[in-house]
Amino acid sequence: MKILSIESSCDETAAAVTDGRRVLSNIVATQIAEHRIYGGVVPEIASRRHTEAISTVCSEALKAAGIGYGDIDAIAVTFAPGLIGALLVGVNFSKGLAMSLKVPLIPVHHLRSHIAANYIDNAELEPPFLCLLVSGGNTVIAEVSDYTKFKIIGGTLDDAAGECMDKAARALGLQYPGGVMLDKIATEPDEKKYPLPYPHSGSGEFDFSFSGLKTAVVNLVHNAQQRGEALDVPVIAATVRKRVCDMLIDKTLRAAEKYGYKTIAVAGGVSANSELRRRLKCECKNRGLKLYYPELKYCGDNAAMVGVQAYYEYADGNTASPSLNANATMPIDYR
Numbered sequence: 001m002k003i004l005s006i007e008s009s010c011d012e013t014a015a016a017v018t019d020g021r022r023v024l025s026n027i028v029a030t031q032i033a034e035h036r037i038y039g040g041v042v043p044e045i046a047s048r049r050h051t052e053a054i055s056t057v058c059s060e061a062l063k064a065a066g067i068g069y070g071d072i073d074a075i076a077v078t079f080a081p082g083l084i085g086a087l088l089v090g091v092n093f094s095k096g097l098a099m100s101l102k103v104p105l106i107p108v109h110h111l112r113s114h115i116a117a118n119y120i121d122n123a124e125l126e127p128p129f130l131c132l133l134v135s136g137g138n139t140v141i142a143e144v145s146d147y148t149k150f151k152i153i154g155g156t157l158d159d160a161a162g163e164c165m166d167k168a169a170r171a172l173g174l175q176y177p178g179g180v181m182l183d184k185i186a187t188e189p190d191e192k193k194y195p196l197p198y199p200h201s202g203s204g205e206f207d208f209s210f211s212g213l214k215t216a217v218v219n220l221v222h223n224a225q226q227r228g229e230a231l232d233v234p235v236i237a238a239t240v241r242k243r244v245c246d247m248l249i250d251k252t253l254r255a256a257e258k259y260g261y262k263t264i265a266v267a268g269g270v271s272a273n274s275e276l277r278r279r280l281k282c283e284c285k286n287r288g289l290k291l292y293y294p295e296l297k298y299c300g301d302n303a304a305m306v307g308v309q310a311y312y313e314y315a316d317g318n319t320a321s322p323s324l325n326a327n328a329t330m331p332i333d334y335r
C-alpha cells in the first residue's frame, strides 16, 4: 500500500512515500534558517512557508519514489498536535488531494508518528514496549501496547525537555535550534562550578519538570552579565544536558522496571541527543533491556514516520472524512 504522507506541524514542510515500513522517498524542506533570525519559530511565518513549499515537496517525494499521483493508494497527514496555522496547511492540502485522487485520507497524531520512526530501520521492533518521547513541545513516557494503543504513564508538568534546552541555549547566546547547538558544544559538566537544580516533579512518580532548570540558566546568565563575569558556556551546556538526561533516564528506567518492560524506545527530536543515546544504551545493556532509537534523520520532524504510522492507523480503520480539522493539542491516546 503506497501512502503519500504530509507533515507540517511546526517548521519543516515534509512529504514522503512509504509502503508499510519501507520508505521509498523522504523530502524535508526546513525553515530553520529563517526562524533563526528570531531565535525561535514564528508561527505566522511557518504557515506561509508551508503554503509556498507544500506542493513542490509532494512532487519531489513522488519523483524520488519514481511514481506519480495515480500510483498512490492513500494520503496521510499530521493533524495534531502542533502549531494550528501550520497544521491547517497540511490538512487542507491533503483533503484536496485525497478528494481529487479518490483515495482514503488517514489522520496521524504527531507523537504517534515520532514513535513510528523507530519501526523504519528496526524490522524486529513491535509493541508492546515503553517509549520515552522527547521533543521540542512534548515529553512523555508512554506504554505502546499496540501500534495504535497508547497509555501515558508520565509527562512533563511544564516545559518539554527540548524547550528547556532550547531556551537555556538561547540565554547562553547559542543559535536556534538551541538544543542541537547545546549538544554540539557541550564539554564536561561541572556541577560544583554551576550547581544547577533538579526541578521537583510534584507527586507524579513518572512526571517531569524542566522549567526550574530553564529559569536557573536564565538567572545564571543575567547575574553574570550584571557582574560583568564571563561564563564557561561549553561547561554550562554540558551541565544542563546532564541534568536533563539524568531526569529522563532515571524515570524511564524506573518506569520500565515498575511496569515490567524489557524493551524501550526513544523518539522525538531530543532522541538525537548524543548523551541521551550514549547513556541509555549503556544503562539498558547493564540491565539486559533492549533499546531502540530512530536513525538520526528520522528523529526530527519528517513525513516518512507519518506514513509508517498511517499504515497501522489504516489497518485499525482510522480514516478521516473531508471535514477533518487540525488540532493544536490532543492526547496521544485520543482514540
Ligand code: KG4
Pocket (backbone or CB within 6 Å): 010, 134, 135, 136, 137, 138, 161, 162, 163, 165, 166, 177, 178, 179, 180, 183, 268, 269, 270, 271, 272, 273, 274, 299, 300, 301
Ligand atoms: O521532534 P522535533 O523535531 O519537533 C517537535 O515535534 O517538537 O523536536 C525538536 C526539538 C528541539 O527542541 C531541538 O532543539 C531538539 O529537538 N533537538 C535536540 C537535539 N536535536 C534536536 N535537543 C538536544 N540535543 C540534540 N542533539
